[in-house]
Amino acid sequence: MSQSSRPPASRPSAAGRHRGSATPWTMIGLGAVGVLAIAIAVLFLTTGEDAADPTVTSPTIAAPLASDSPATAVATPAASPIATPLATPVASPVATPLASPAPSVNIDCELCLVRLPDEPDARAFVASVDARPSYAHDGIMWAPIPVADLGALARFAPAPVVADASDTLGLHVMRIPAGGDPAPILESGELLDHVGRQYLVRVADVPFAASGLTALGIAVEKVLPTSPPIEADRTTLPPLTDLSEIPSMITTEHLTTTVAELQGSGATDGGLGTRYYASPGNVVAAEYLVRRFAEYGLDVSYDDFVTNDGLLGLNVLAEIPGSDPSQIYLVLGHFDSTTDGGPVAPGADDNATGIAAMLEIARVLSRFQLPHPVRFLATNAEEVGIQGAPAFAARAVEMGVPYAGAFNIDAVGSTANGSLLILNADEDSIWLEDVLIDINDRFGLGQELRVRQNPFIVADDNSLRDYGIPTVLLAREVYGWSATHHTPDDVIETVDFDNVRAATELVALAMASLLIEN
Numbered sequence: 001m002s003q004s005s006r007p008p009a010s011r012p013s014a015a016g017r018h019r020g021s022a023t024p025w026t027m028i029g030l031g032a033v034g035v036l037a038i039a040i041a042v043l044f045l046t047t048g049e050d051a052a053d054p055t056v057t058s059p060t061i062a063a064p065l066a067s068d069s070p071a072t073a074v075a076t077p078a079a080s081p082i083a084t085p086l087a088t089p090v091a092s093p094v095a096t097p098l099a100s101p102a103p104s105v106n107i108d109c110e111l112c113l114v115r116l117p118d119e120p121d122a123r124a125f126v127a128s129v130d131a132r133p134s135y136a137h138d139g140i141m142w143a144p145i146p147v148a149d150l151g152a153l154a155r156f157a158p159a160p161v162v163a164d165a166s167d168t169l170g171l172h173v174m175r176i177p178a179g180g181d182p183a184p185i186l187e188s189g190e191l192l193d194h195v196g197r198q199y200l201v202r203v204a205d206v207p208f209a210a211s212g213l214t215a216l217g218i219a220v221e222k223v224l225p226t227s228p229p230i231e232a233d234r235t236t237l238p239p240l241t242d243l244s245e246i247p248s249m250i251t252t253e254h255l256t257t258t259v260a261e262l263q264g265s266g267a268t269d270g271g272l273g274t275r276y277y278a279s280p281g282n283v284v285a286a287e288y289l290v291r292r293f294a295e296y297g298l299d300v301s302y303d304d305f306v307t308n309d310g311l312l313g314l315n316v317l318a319e320i321p322g323s324d325p326s327q328i329y330l331v332l333g334h335f336d337s338t339t340d341g342g343p344v345a346p347g348a349d350d351n352a353t354g355i356a357a358m359l360e361i362a363r364v365l366s367r368f369q370l371p372h373p374v375r376f377l378a379t380n381a382e383e384v385g386i387q388g389a390p391a392f393a394a395r396a397v398e399m400g401v402p403y404a405g406a407f408n409i410d411a412v413g414s415t416a417n418g419s420l421l422i423l424n425a426d427e428d429s430i431w432l433e434d435v436l437i438d439i440n441d442r443f444g445l446g447q448e449l450r451v452r453q454n455p456f457i458v459a460d461d462n463s464l465r466d467y468g469i470p471t472v473l474l475a476r477e478v479y480g481w482s483a484t485h486h487t488p489d490d491v492i493e494t495v496d497f498d499n500v501r502a503a504t505e506l507v508a509l510a511m512a513s514l515l516i517e518n
Helices: 024-046 120-128 147-156 243-249 252-263 280-295 348-365 388-399 427-442 460-466 497-517
Strands: 111-117 135-137 140-146 161-164 171-175 190-195 198-202 219-222 299-306 312-320 328-334 374-379 403-409 420-424 448-452 471-475
Touching: 111 120, 111 147, 120 140, 120 147, 135 171, 140 147, 161 190, 161 198, 219 299, 219 312, 243 497, 252 280, 252 348, 252 497, 280 299, 280 312, 280 348, 280 374, 299 388, 312 348, 312 388, 328 348, 328 388, 328 460, 328 497, 348 374, 348 403, 348 497, 374 388, 388 460, 403 427, 403 460, 403 497, 427 448, 427 471, 427 497, 460 471, 471 497
Parallel strands: 328 374, 328 403, 403 471, 420 448
Antiparallel strands: 111 140, 111 161, 135 140, 171 198, 171 219, 190 198, 299 312, 312 374, 420 471
16 A cells, blocks of 8 residues: 555656678679578568568557457557557458567477467467467557467468567566667667567567657557467356345455465565566566456456556456446455565565455456456556556546546455444545445445545545546555555465455445346
């Protein structure tokens, strides 16, 4: 949970989106020069570092939500330097030719990242090997393919292997504007592949310092880690009709596992780690969340933004589709951690508990057909000025996403105050507090709810409310109450999982009631 000093309502700034007669001996010499020139040209092309094609115009990206229901599509404005949330961008009407060969390198991989055309047959093949594309844009995609299945790719030629798909931590796609100079991209890391204006690059340090490129109009987007395909047919799932079955589906084991795994994020010795927004452990945690959401069959993407100090920040956004997208509901919690001292910031209560609750709600609701979509947002850089939430909210307003209500879960595992849960909202969000009160009473959850509309309790929910999204905070301790928050002592041993489970049940039931009863 962030400090209780209210940040500006504006989105973090990011600039841009990311060439007589001749003797026989003379003729022979000229011929040799010509052969040499051709050889050099061929060698140059095989490096994949050819210049951008100035004849290719910048596309306007239609970015539908990658869900099972086309009715959930949300239009996105023209390409910006930040990745479009919940969008594996669809092919533009005129696909960029697959003209650039991959580098001539010997890649030893069991799971191989392969460049393919972004077309239905290729997508079906990727799904058939239990995978989904790691990145797709402008008529091409990079997808993880098991080495045993590479022989089946001949019909998609060219389909070069460009990287080991098991290591995506430093993989980014960088896209120059029409007529732009690729030199800054080539200086940013190891070039793995190049098609048209798109460059697949492995950077040495994460989070990547992106602002120097985005200021030049170069788009910078993190490649998703390997994950299973989205469930193809949700019509076989039962509809969500009965609230009473929700509590029994929630398990303490899942909650405990998530907190344990998150508190070790970024650790190299199996001990405590850190998810501090500027640390590699933060990106490790983001990839972990992508995989977890994907395991439940959710569509998932990065909701990228540029932090105040120029890093590529990664929110993680996932969705369960619903039959009526005119109202979309949201559960959120921040996944970054911080510490007032020491090299580790395990953040078990603040806020691995909130993330654990959110993942468990996603798992449970994913087993039903829903009347409205539900999205899940793991925000970033909350502990350093609340940056990820306003970046998300500003984009949602720009896109016209109809968010009808949101629950922000932040630090719900404390034992210090028994069953106390603080609810904080504003006048436009009081109705969400009422829903929580009703659920607590109706199902006998026994939570002591302290209801507030206090603008000085500041967390991610304030930013969403600033942008007109009704949001309520649930927390057991606010900033300054806990002796362990923001210290290396915020570890799983201090977490009361009965309290975490109770908060999870409360929000899961409240969300289900919104879906069924509104």
